[in-house]
Amino acid sequence: MRFLPVFFDLSRGSVVLIGSGAPVIAKLRLLRAAGANVRWFSQSADAGGELIHARHYAGTIEILAGEPVEKDLAGAFAIVSFAGKDIDERVARHAHTLNIPVNIVDRPDLSNFIFPAVVDRGDVVVAISTGGASTVLARRLREKIETILPARIGEFAGWMRTYRERLGELRERGVSIRGFWEQVIDGPIGAAFLSGQQEKAEKSLLRKFEGATASNGNGIVHLVGAGPGDADLLTLRALQTLQAADVIFYDELIGPDILDRARRDAKQVFVGKRKGQPGIGQDAINRLLVEAAQAGQNVVRLKGGDPFIFGRGGEELEFLQQAGIAVTIVPGITAALGCAAEAGLPLTFRKEATRLTFVTANVAEGAESIDWTSLADPQSTLVVYMGLSSAAVVQKGLIGAGRDRATPVAVLARGTQPDSTAATGRLDELRDLAASVGEGPALLVVGEAVAHSSVWKADKSIRIEAAA
Numbered sequence: 104m105r106f107l108p109v110f111f112d113l114s115r116g117s118v119v120l121i122g123s124g125a126p127v128i129a130k131l132r133l134l135r136a137a138g139a140n141v142r143w144f145s146q147s148a149d150a151g152g153e154l155i156h157a158r159h160y161a162g163t164i165e166i167l168a169g170e171p172v173e174k175d176l177a178g179a180f181a182i183v184s185f186a187g188k189d190i191d192e193r194v195a196r197h198a199h200t201l202n203i204p205v206n207i208v209d210r211p212d213l214s215n216f217i218f219p220a221v222v223d224r225g226d227v228v229v230a231i232s233t234g235g236a237s238t239v240l241a242r243r244l245r246e247k248i249e250t251i252l253p254a255r256i257g258e259f260a261g262w263m264r265t266y267r268e269r270l271g272e273l274r275e276r277g278v279s280i281r282g283f284w285e286q287v288i289d290g291p292i293g294a295a296f297l298s299g300q301q302e303k304a305e306k307s308l309l310r311k312f313e314g315a316t317a318s319n320g321n322g323i324v325h326l327v328g329a330g331p332g333d334a335d336l337l338t339l340r341a342l343q344t345l346q347a348a349d350v351i352f353y354d355e356l357i358g359p360d361i362l363d364r365a366r367r368d369a370k371q372v373f374v375g376k377r378k379g380q381p382g383i384g385q386d387a388i389n390r391l392l393v394e395a396a397q398a399g400q401n402v403v404r405l406k407g408g409d410p411f412i413f414g415r416g417g418e419e420l421e422f423l424q425q426a427g428i429a430v431t432i433v434p435g436i437t438a439a440l441g442c443a444a445e446a447g448l449p450l451t452f453r454k455e456a457t458r459l460t461f462v463t464a465n466v467a468e469g470a471e472s473i474d475w476t477s478l479a480d481p482q483s484t485l486v487v488y489m490g491l492s493s494a495a496v497v498q499k500g501l502i503g504a505g506r507d508r509a510t511p512v513a514v515l516a517r518g519t520q521p522d523s524t525a526a527t528g529r530l531d532e533l534r535d536l537a538a539s540v541g542e543g544p545a546l547l548v549v550g551e552a553v554a555h556s557s558v559w560k561a562d563k564s565i566r567i568e569a570a571a
């Protein structure tokens with residue numbers, strides 16, 4: 104680290120700015136945004152227009168002409184210059200003699216401080232430096248950080264500040280302030296505030312304030328949907344939650360790319376089923392979640408797709424609520440949506456596919472027990488989860504219930520993952536198609552909409568070629 108990042112209160116001293124042109128105006132704006140008093144030695148006669156923009160900030164701008172001499176610089180808090188080689192070099196020499204921090208724009212050799220790329224969200228400011236190596240890299244990093252910070256994070260910080268005085272009360276009651284805020288930030292109160300429900304957050308926070316006692320060290324569980332496999336399909340909130348986790352309980356649908364996005368020192372615990380092994384079971388998972396939360400941890404229960412779609416998220420939610428544990432739900436892109444997007448398969452289509460059903464073939468009484476009559480509507484798209492090994496039953500059931508045996512179908516396997524594959528054909532071929540795609544996870548999709556998909560069209564051109 105060549106430069107120490109610090110945040111200065113510039114409202115107390117003045118900064119001398121020398122030069123003209125776009126880079127200087129940019130610095131002027133930045134300094135004014137931080138409330139600085141600026142003495143500007145402008146090298147151009149036409150500074151007025153730009154100044155109008157900067158006027159609404161606090162502080163003053165004093166405009167002077169020409170080149171400053173040493174005594175003009177004495178007493179400044181800092182000096183910034185972009186006034187051509189000769190002036191810049193003289194300014195830098197004066198600054199060094201006077202021991203005043205100086206930044207010569209684009210001249211790290213003459214500067215002893217540099218401006219970082221800044222993410223400015225009011226009270227929350229992130230400064231990024233590459234040590235002067237590359238402004239392009241710094242900007243790219245800034246864009247990345249912009250996307251992971253919740254939009255209302257600045258307001259959130261301001262809101263927390265308004266409670267600072269009351270924290271003394273909590274301390275007197277023996278409550279850990281850090282633990283208290285961590286629960287607010289990572290829990291439902293923070294989630295409510297950040298999603299714009301300030302009133303709700305306010306009420307819950309007051310209740311928490313009143314109820315907080317020294318023993319109130321409970322953690323929280325986030326039921327998080329990880330999407331269908333591709334780590335880029337995590338939602339921003341899922342990513343934020345993973346970055347804040349102390350411990351992550353994940354199952355077999357979660358790949359290493361997704362776990363790589365979690366906080367480095369978070370503990371990762373596999374609770375799924377490996378091939379041929381039954382796994383630890385839902386009751387044991389529920390107990391682990393409760394124990395971790397009761398130990399005060401920030402717990403993530405990470406599930407493939409969406410936690411509320413065939414993911415047993417509902418059961419976990421109820422169990423945790425009964426145990427008095429705070430829970431938040433972070434939705435994920437369910438397999439049907441991820442796979443359909445990848446296959447270019449519109450799940451609904453005007454006039455042809457006006458209804459969409461998600462069904463699981465993995466029911467306790469076996470897929471034979473499913474009532475297929477309600478799924479035979481020719482205008483509906485049917486997405487079958489966990490149906491790869493029961494494709495024959497699905498095929499027989501739907502045809503038996505009156506669905507046209509020529510209905511287009513697709514089997515989408517390992518969707519959005521590097522080895523994803525698709526097979527398309529007719530309903531009366533479903534069993535064979537399912538047998539051709541290799542291992543799951545896979546979805547069966549049935550309906551006229553399938554004929555509009557890219558995978559169908561690609562397969563069809565192969566079929567035509569083969570026939571020719």
Ligand code: SAH
Pocket residue numbers: 331332356406407408409410411412413414436437438439442487488489490515516517518519520543544545546
């Ligand atoms: N909660 C998950 C579903 C869990 S059930 C979700 O919302 O997606 C597990 C089933 O989901 C698998 O048997 C398979 O049918 C489907 N599935 C999950 N990931 C998939 C993927 N990447 N490609 C195809 N199907 C997938």
